[in-house]
Amino acid sequence: MATKLKYTHLPLDEDVVAFSGYYTPEKETRMAYRGREILYVTGLLVVETACATPGEMGCRMIDHRYAMVPGYVLKWQHEKSESGLPVSEVEQISDGDTRNRIKQIILDRESVSQVEFR
Secondary structure, eight states, X not given: OOOEEEEEOOOTTOOEEETTEEEEEEEEEEEEETXXXXXXXXXXXXXXXXXXXXXXXXXXXXXXXXXXXXXXXXXXXXXXXXXXXXXXXXXOOOOHHHHHHHHXXXXXXXXXXXXXXX
């Protein structure tokens, strides 16, 4: 059975602080796929590393572009979160072959190095 999830849309072009850096959602895309619609988000992920002395070897910041796929869109922005952000209902994509095909489409369309599924 397919898992339905609520996806809270984050503001675009605003940094979200994470454990070891931050990520910045930059674009949401709704893509047709085999008679359904898929939502994916692309952006920038930055991992900051700690070091004892500024400029020390191995002390650097790593960044790369990512895509995150919440799933198939079931209800588009049909409600708001407690903080007022739009919320959509999505169906998680669990089939491995489908994930691989979608991943390849996104890699071909976008300048990302990583595609993750929710």
